[in-house]
Each structure stands twice: as C-alpha cells, then as structure tokens.
Amino acid sequence: MENHTKSAVTAQAALLILPSLFGFFCTDVPYSAAGALGMLLAVIPQAAAVFLLTRRREPLVFPPKLLQICRIGTVLYAADLTVQFRGLCRDLLLPHCGIMLLLLGALLLFALRQPENACGRAAELLLFAGTAGLILLPFAAFGTLRGIALFMPDSIAAGFFRELRHSGGLLLIPLLMQRQSPQNARKGLAAWIIARGLLLPLLVLFGTMQNGRLRGSIGNPFFLLLARTPLTEAIRTDGFWILYAFACGGLSIAACLRISARPHTKPLQTLLPYCAACVLFRLLPPARLLLTTAALLTGAALPFIHQIKRRCAA
C-alpha cells in the first residue's frame, strides 16, 4: 500500500512538472540572468500559496463545484498547450505539421482510453529520459561557458510573465491532490516548485552562459543552446530533443484531458469541448489570452478561498 502511495505521488508530481517543461520548450523569451530571476519571482508567490494549502492535517477535499471549474480550466489549458504545440512545429520548420497534429489526435484518443495512472507513469519515464539528456549538456559545454554573459542587461518582466503563463499546474493541483494526505500533497508540490523555481531557472542561466549575446534571433533559445552544444563534433542531439519536445507536448495535453475527465466519461465527451476551444483559440488569439488567464487565476484563487472559508467555519 505504501509503495502504491509513493508511486502515485511520484506520478502526480511528474504530471504537474511535464506541462511546465513543455512550456519551457515552447517559449521564445531569450535566456538571461534577469529572465531567470523573473522566473524565480513568479514561482515564489505560487510556492507560498500552494504550501499554505497543505498546512492542515486533514486530507485535501474540495467541493464538486470547485472541481468542475478546475476541469473546465484544465480543458482550456490543454487547448492553450495545443496552440503552443502547433507553434513549436512551425518554429522547428518541420515539413509535416499536419501529420504531427494527426498523430497528436491519435495519441489523445489512445490516452483517454487508458487507466487513470497511465499518463503519470509515462510522464515519469519522459522526465527521467529528459533529466538524463540534460545532464549531458554541461559536459558538452564545458570550456565554452562565459560567466560574464550573466551580466547582460535585460528585463526581469519577460521571464516573470513567461513563468506566470506556464502556471497551469495551479489548475491541476485541486484535481490531482483531491483526497491526498497533506504529507503526500506536500511532496508532489515540492517537486513541482523545485523543477520550476530551481531547475528551469538554472537551465536558463546555463543557456545564457553558453549562448552569450546571441539570444533572440532564433525563435527558441533552448534549441539554439542545443545547436551551440553538440555532444561531440559528430554527434548532435537536436533530433532527440525535437522528438522529446513533441512527446512532452502530446503527453501534457493528453494528461490534462485525462485529469479533467470524470471517471466514466466517454473520450469523445472530453475531446469535443477541447477541440472547440482549440478552434476558438486558433481563430481568436485574444480569446486564448483572456480565457487561459482567467482559468489560471481562478484555479489559483478558488482553492484558497475554499480553505479560508473552511478555516473561518472551523
């Protein structure tokens, strides 16, 4: 039982981290020390907020209405990730963008038919592979890092808003942590905070030192970093990371839809509103910004308001 609980917690933490990682691959905010500081500043209030949620000793229980709002928000977040997924296909100049989207559709249909914890397990595996790949980067870059590049003048705001936009985990927390013991919830949330507040800003700092002054001329700074850092003179790792980014994107969207679905909902019932949101976001970009921001803010505020109400009632 203990093992099962432990692995369930790990899988939930992986599900929280994966969409943030995918957002990181999609961003076009240049790497700089100021950007990394901005990311950190965006994570600090979120970290403080989610840990306040887990201070009580009873399991986290949220009312059905709140969970329903989070479900709608999660579907919108999945649609937002899909638009980013399409943007990534375009940025990487892949010739068959349509086929990649067709594969994404197949993956979503497949994932929605799987047991509840399947996405979590897959997310764990992906994160493990990604971490192993990232560990190789510093070795390849050893000798070409320039510490002085950290002093490049830049704005903190870009990194701050970038990280704020990729805070979809706030919507997933109530759905994933429902009925979890506060101790387990704390562990999962700690992993999410460490990944976003420590590991990703560190990767940005590393990229800043490696990319030097060439920051914004190519869409995605992470892929510029990879092009600057071949493993050896003959081996480049771009191909692995392109496929990895697609896998992260596909699984993040699938996980969001799986988490947002009620236990006995048919896949099509989940996919139809998601497809409608995708079309809306594609045709009306301001709607995407408005709806996803509203969903994120609601997802961040409602669990709090609920906890405060409970505390007042007690």
Place this chain on the structure above:
Amino acid sequence: MKIHVLPLLLMPLLLCGCTDIRTRRAPDILAADLGNSIRLAAHATQSDEIITAEAKALPLLPEALQNASGAEISVGHISLLLMHGNPCAMLETALEQQWLPPTAAVLCLPGSACDALINGTAPAAERLTAAAETGQLPLRTADTVLGDLLGGSGITAFPAEADGRLTLLLCDRERAYGTLSENACRGLALLGNRRKQFCFPCGESVCSIRKTRLQIRVTELADRLCITVSGKITAETDAPAAAEQILTEMLSAALRETACDAGADLLFLREYAVRGGIRAAKTCSRAEWAALLRRAESRVQIAVSALETG
C-alpha cells in the same frame, strides 16, 4: 487485437517525412557574393560538385540552390560560409531562417567568394580552426559574430582574408571599418581563451605561453570609461621582460583598435561595465555604447613570469 491499439498503428506516418537520400544535397561550404543580386556557389559533399545559383533576395537563397541543383538542399551541414560584400544582413537572414548552423565558421573575402570556391582558392574551414588554436585569431563563429552585432555596440568583427593572411574585419550593418592589425588579432585571441597554444618570437628565441589569468574591468573615470586588462601570464621564455612588452603591445592594440578607435565591443565590455556598476551600460542604446567606448581609455597591466622547467 483491441481497437484502442489502432491509433498506435498511425505511428509509421512519422516516416512519411523521409525522402530518398540520393535526391538530397548537403553542402558543407557556401559562398555568396552580395550585391544587387546575390550570386551563390555551394560545395556538395556527397558528389564533390559545385552548385551555382543566383537569387534576387537573401531569403530566396535555399530555393535558388534547390532550383539550380534539382535536389532537396540540406543546409544543416554547412561548416563554412564565404562572403564578399557587407555580410551582416546575410548572416542575420541565415540565422533567422535557420539555414546556417550557429557554430559554422564565417569568412569574408576581398574578391568574389564564388569564384574562389569554384577555382579552389578559397581558404578551408580547417585553416580558421588552426588559426584559432594557435592564437593567431580569436575563434569567431556565426553565433559570436551575430551576437556582437545584435548586442554590445552593434559593431562586429568577421574573420576575413586580406593580402593572403587571415585577419578580422570590423563592420556594422551600414559600413566596414577596416581590418585589424596582426597584433590586435593576437591580443584578442589571447583574451578569448580558446587557443591550444600561443607562441611568438621574443628576441632570439620563441616564447610559449603556458598559463594566463587575465581579467577585464571597465570602470568610470570623471568623464569617460576606463578599460583595464590585468593579470598574470606564465610563459616558457628566457626574457620575461621582453615577452611582457610584446604581450602588452598585443593587448593594447586589441583594445585600441576595437573599442577605442571603432567603438566595437567584442570582449563583453558592456557586461563587464554592468558588473562594475556603471548604470549607463545598462540603459544606453547600442550607438550610445559605441560612442562611450570611442571616448574610453585603455590600460594594460600584466606581469609575465618565466616557467621554471627544472
């Protein structure tokens, strides 16, 4: 077979992106003469042939090559870009459109780059690498060159060939400022810290540098900036005082010819200024930073110690 496994069978669609490798060309050297229309020549590695083409605008280069060769062009393997004319616009377009690897070597030629490639008189990429490893030139690949153009003071230095020797050509988007002296190139290579060896004649023997610990500082004097290079160098030499004088001249030439004369920031001077707490470096435009550098004073304070071989 369960029906929900069917979507997995779509996975082979991923292979639809593959094309017959025999209909592809992967050039390793690309030459461009930049003028009203752009003349191109590319060396294809598999067939060891030169493809020539003409394009009316920079973004049309890959299509022009494709039409001329009748094959799909894979540009990810370009290791050397030869250029004639002001190369800034070309490099910016190439990196924005992602058809030039950031670590590709770039070289400006005084005459037609295409003719040099076709006639086999163009310098090889290995010559640039060797020059960087022996401390004749700093290692400046496409990303470094473009980074200085977009950041710093907006003036960059391209590796160039002039009078049969390799040097650096200072230029911005509008004009070229001229080439650097041999001493300045060696000084930049010494500060760049990417070399494997650094030897120079010193009196009647050859001095070989073993270890360098150089620091750059940018400070604010009353009315101008002061760029200081200081530190210790350990060298294999019989005459450390003479070696010190030669190295000081090299470093002084590097600072004078790049920053103080042309306003070029090739050494992360702006970042050193930010680290030194100079507020103007954080907020000023590239042109203002270039103007500040042109008024700057440079100082070199190094000590050379002889390596004890006993």
